[in-house]
Amino acid sequence: MPRIAKAQAEQAIDERKDQIKKAALKIFAEKGLAGTKMSMIAEAAGISQGLSYRYFESKDEIFGLLVEEAIEESRQAIQHIGRLPGSPLEQLRAFTLHLLDEDHKQFFLLVQQALTSEGVPHKAREAIERYSPQDTIEQMIPIFVRGQQEGQFAEGDPYKRLILFLSVVNGLMLQDAKATGMDWTQEVDRLLNILTK
């Protein structure tokens, strides 16, 4: 086979894989591991039931791969916000808008699903422990502390405030994924009110 044709073939395979993963991510994020059927993924990807198995070992493999990607994403996003310019509030605002952006939203929800579901496959559980969501989240605390020092944020235990805020955002995203066709990006400033004086 000529080199070029071979490279093209590999690219085609990667594209298919991406197509399947993208469809799977959408469903997994909303319904969780157990709630997602391979038939749903197939339908969302516009392919037949069996085809996923030409590209992936199993449902668990797909889930595991996605969790790893999602974790990497989250880590980067959180690391990124500390380096953003502007006040703590502006940092958080940018971070939140980033999360609410469609693709990142699904990654974020997937991690939540992996964190709260049971029966998560070995591979995915490993990735989660390696990443230690607890530690990663705690990297955000300094932002809250600075917000309080600068007098923009209300007083109180910064960790609790952080959890409250993340819970609110997470809850909204879950809600959103299911029902309302509401655009939360319009309401981010209202959400941030939870934190300010």
Place this chain on the structure above:
Amino acid sequence: MPRIAKAQAEQAIDERKDQIKKAALKIFAEKGLAGTKMSMIAEAAGISQGLSYRYFESKDEIFGLLVEEAIEESRQAIQHIGRLPGSPLEQLRAFTLHLLDEDHKQFFLLVQQALTSEGVPHKAREAIERYSPQDTIEQMIPIFVRGQQEGQFAEGDPYKRLILFLSVVNGLMLQDAKATGMDWTQEVDRLLNILTK
């Protein structure tokens, strides 16, 4: 059988039914219809697998009965707040604390589950349509309008504000049911910040 013994027997039956329903509510609210197994209900109620079937026809019947009760509860709670004394903000504060109270929380979550799950049994779906959650929720709008007129609430579409607020509360309750052992009642005032100026 003497009348008194008969009455006692009936009371015993009702108590058992309540015991089972209470356990079922707890699990249904958290895991939804499909995610709840009869064995979980039995375990939560501290009884054997089979016993529920002496008191109820089926899993679906239990779910249906609970949904009806939950709907009645919600309706009453919402009707009630308009009649509470105090400013709109104080009314909402009382309402929210009421929702977060353990029993009501479970009812509220159950309605959400029934609303967003698929495969909800006929009987329950009927009850939901009869009740029309849309209409009931809209009964809360006047409170928001008044809050704006009196200058306590920020401007903007009252309906959107209402949905935002309910979504936040609902999301928090869902989150709470799964993981964090956090007491949101402490944070209600922060939540209400979403609405105020």
Place this chain on the structure above:
DNA sequence: TATTAATAAGTGAACGGTTCATTCATCAAA
């Protein structure tokens, strides 16, 4: 270039293991 063989991609019905609501033989208490 047209024809054909060979391989890969794709389909969807069928398989089989598992799960789980429901039943029932059995026991205990009243």
Place this chain on the structure above:
DNA sequence: TTTGATGAATGAACCGTTCACTTATTAATA
């Protein structure tokens, strides 16, 4: 004897996975 309770057994439905087959693509041959 009747009623309450148990928990192992049942069997139907579900769903991840496979596979016999069809269709599209590429390579080989003349």
